[in-house]
Amino acid sequence: MPSPSEPTGRPEGPLPLVYGPHPDQVADLHLPDREGTDPVPLVLFFHGGFWRAAHDRQHAARFAGALAQACDCAVANIEYRRVGAGGGWPTTLTDAARAVDRLPELATRAAPGRIDDGRVVYAGHSAGGHLALWAAARHRLPADAPGRTDAPAPIRGVLALAPTADLAHADRLGSGRGAVADFLGGSSTEVPERYAAADPAVLGAPAGHTVVVHGTRDEALPPDMARAYARTTGTALVEIPHGSHFDVIDPDSTAWSHITQALGTLTETRG
Template sequence: MRMRTLGRLITASTVAVALTVTSCAADDDAASDATPAEPADRGAAARALANVESTSDVTVDRYLYPTTTGDRDDRQNWADVYLPPGDHEPGTVPLVVLVHGGGWQSKLGADVFVSLSRRLAERGLAVYNLEYRRVGSGGGWPTTFKDVAAALDFVPNVQAALPEISTDDAVVAGHSAGGQLAMWSGTRHNLEDDEIGAEPEFRPTYVISLAGTLDMRRAALNGNPRARSVMGGMPSEVPDHYASVSPIENIDPDVPIIAMTGTADTVVAPSMATNYVRAVKKAGGRGALVRFPGVNHTQIVASDSATFPQIIETISRAAHNAHRD
C-alpha cells in the first residue's frame, strides 16, 4: 500500500459491490477548506467484499486517516467509504458513520459492519465504516479514543474528495463499545481543550447506540474487565478518564439520540440504555428508547436477525430526515 505524506493516499481502487445505503450527513465548517483525501488500496477488505453477490453498483474505497499519536498502523487506521449507485449532485448524499464494537478489544473489527454498510448504501446513503486500534493491537487508553477522534475528524477531507457527500448533518451509530464511542463523538465539542478529542472538526447531528456501553463508570464497577482495560484503570484510579468519555457523564441536550437494546442482553445491561435516555430527557434533550424483547447483545446487529431490518430503517430514517430538516 502506497501513501503520500500527511496521510494523503494514492493507488485508488474502486470496487463495485452489493450495498444498501442509509442516509446521514455531518456538520463541519472546515469541510470546504479540507485537503481532499485519496483512497488507498482496499486490500483485505476488497477481497472480503469480492465474495458478496452484487445486486447493485455500490462503490467502496478505503482511506487511511492520519493519527495524532505520532504513528499509524495502516492495518487499522482506515475507513471504508460506501457510496450508493449512480451519479449524485454535490451535497445530496447524507452521511452515516459506523463505529463497530467488540469490547474495545482487537478480536472484532470493522468487517462486522460490511453487511450493514452495504444495506445502508443501497438506501441512498454514504457510509463511513471506520477502524481503530484496540486493546491487544496497539490500542487502549488513550490511543483508542485518539484514533476514533482522528478518524472522525478526517471526514471533511473525504467529503472534499467526494463532494456528493453531505456533511451538513450526519448520523453516527455504534454497537456495544462502538455505541460508547458514537455517543462520545456527539459531545466532543463540549470537552476542555486538554481532553482527548476536544475541538472536533466533525460533529454529528444525530447519534444512535446499539446496545452501547453508555455508563463506563458503572460498567467498570460492575465487573466489566474490558471497560477497565480500555480506560486504563478503575474509576477511583483514573477518574478523569471516565469523566471525559463516559456518555452518561457528558450529555448534550442539543444532540438527539436513540438508544436501542435487547431485553436478553447479558453483556450490556438493558437498564444502561433506559437510564441514559432518562438522563437525556431530564437534561431537556430528545432521546428515544427502543427495546427488542428477547434479543441478546449480538443478535441486535446480526444480519440474519429479525431486528436487522429495523436497525437499517432506524438509521436510514434518522439520516435522511436530518438531511431534509
C-alpha cells in the first residue's frame, strides 16, 4: 500500500477544464477511481438553477462524482454564463455550444488514454436538461440561430433529468418566478424568434437516443411537460413514482438506479 507521500496514479479531485476565456467557461472532470485499461464514456453534464447566476455547478458536484463511479464513466460538470452574470440570450446558449464542441478533446487531453470520445452523452438537470436537449438539436435550429450546426452532434444521446423541455409552457406557468422570460428576454409572444431558436419542444428529436427522467411529484416542472415532449419527439420517458425535482440528482434517492440504468443503456459498448 502506498504511503501518503507516494502517488497513487489517480487525481485527488476532479480535473479542471477550460473551454473558453471567460471565468465561467470551465468544467470539472470527474473520473472513475478504477484504473482499467479500457477507455470510459464521457458525459457532458449541465447543472440546473433557472439559468441564473445564483446557482452554479457546485450544487451538482456530488452527483457528478457519484455518477462517474457508479457508471464507470467520465463526467464533465460544466459551468456556463448565467443570467445576472453575463448570461441569458444568446450567451448561455453559445457557451453550451462551445462547451460540447470543445470539451471532448479537452477531456481526452487531460486524461490520456482514459476516455472514449466515441461514446459521448449530453446530460443535464432542469434548466441544464434544457441545455442538453438544445445542444443535441443544434442541427435543427433556424439557419441564422446562435449555435446552429449543419450536422447532428456525434453523440450516443441525451440523458435529460427533469428538464425544462418546453420553454413556452414553462413561461406560461411562471416557473422559477419568470425564469424563462429572464433567460430569453421576454415571453413567447414578445420574442417568438428566440423561442424558435431555443425551445426543445419545437426543435424536434435530438441527435442520438434520448432518455427523459422525471418524477411524478416534481414540484418545479410538471410531469405532463416531460410526457408531452416524449410523445412529440419519440424519446424515451422514465417516470419516478413519487419523485421530486431534485431526487433525479440525488445519489441516495430511489431515482438513482433508474438514472444509472438509463445512462448505462446510452453508453454501452456497441460492435
